[in-house]
Amino acid sequence: MKHTEENPEYPFIEPMRHKQLYFHIIFFLILTYPVSTFAQSWDFVKKKDDILIYSRKESEKNLKSFKGVTEIKEPAEKVFALIEDVNNTDWWDKNLNQIKVLLYEKNKRAQYYLVYNLPWPFKDRDLCVNVTTTIDPVTGVSKITAVPLSGIIPLQDGLVRIKDYRQVWTVKPAGKNLAHVELEFYVDPADNLPDWLLNMLLTNSPINSINGIRKHLEHSDNH
Numbered sequence: 199m200k201h202t203e204e205n206p207e208y209p210f211i212e213p214m215r216h217k218q219l220y221f222h223i224i225f226f227l228i229l230t231y232p233v234s235t236f237a238q239s240w241d242f243v244k245k246k247d248d249i250l251i252y253s254r255k256e257s258e259k260n261l262k263s264f265k266g267v268t269e270i271k272e273p274a275e276k277v278f279a280l281i282e283d284v285n286n287t288d289w290w291d292k293n294l295n296q297i298k299v300l301l302y303e304k305n306k307r308a309q310y311y312l313v314y315n316l317p318w319p320f321k322d323r324d325l326c327v328n329v330t331t332t333i334d335p336v337t338g339v340s341k342i343t344a345v346p347l348s349g350i351i352p353l354q355d356g357l358v359r360i361k362d363y364r365q366v367w368t369v370k371p372a373g374k375n376l377a378h379v380e381l382e383f384y385v386d387p388a389d390n391l392p393d394w395l396l397n398m399l400l401t402n403s404p405i406n407s408i409n410g411i412r413k414h415l416e417h418s419d420n421h
Contacts, residue, residue: 266404289410
């Protein structure tokens with residue numbers, strides 16, 4: 199109904215219609231706006247040991263996240279089982295000088311505490327982690343997501359607590375005895391480490407982790 203001389207008793211209808219129209223337009227734009235506007239795309243960095251490395255600028259952060267992509271000649275279930283088992287840490291980062299498992303529910307969740315050894319003159323870092331695991335029973339794709347966990351371990355003297363961290367493992371069946379593996383990784387160690395140096399060093403983090411899995415599986419196959 200239009201607001202005209204014939205219906206002066208409804209002067210509010212036309213403005214309300216305009217507001218509804220504006221709302222629908224804005225809602226439509228939000229839904230159709232390119233995702234890349236909110237999340238940067240991955241940029242290829244290098245290839246090493248058959249592992250493709252990508253980087254991405256994180257929104258409102260100085261540091262980049264990194265992703266390693268490769269295929270491992272093992273069944274996807276076997277690769278996933280190794281990554282998921284927080285009680286089997288032989289292949290983990292060699293700079294870890296303390297690993298304490300706080301909770302573990304197989305194929306569901308885990309919590310653990312880590313201490314990273316950094317070279318002088320930098321302080322060592324510690325981190326509390328909460329892990330969730332999802333498995334798609336139809337596709338066989340499994341995902342392990344790790345983020346910081348607060349309120350469990352108090353701050354420790356002489357250590358810098360890492361509070362901004364994300365690690366996502368994705369394992370997909372890629373054929374008989376072949377697994378497609380992706381590791382997405384971001385960490386801000388905080389305090390006194392230059393961003394350019396961190397970005398350079400963290401580029402190799404996915405390579406080291408994936409190669410750790412390969413070596414562990416090869417060793418287990420030979421015994």
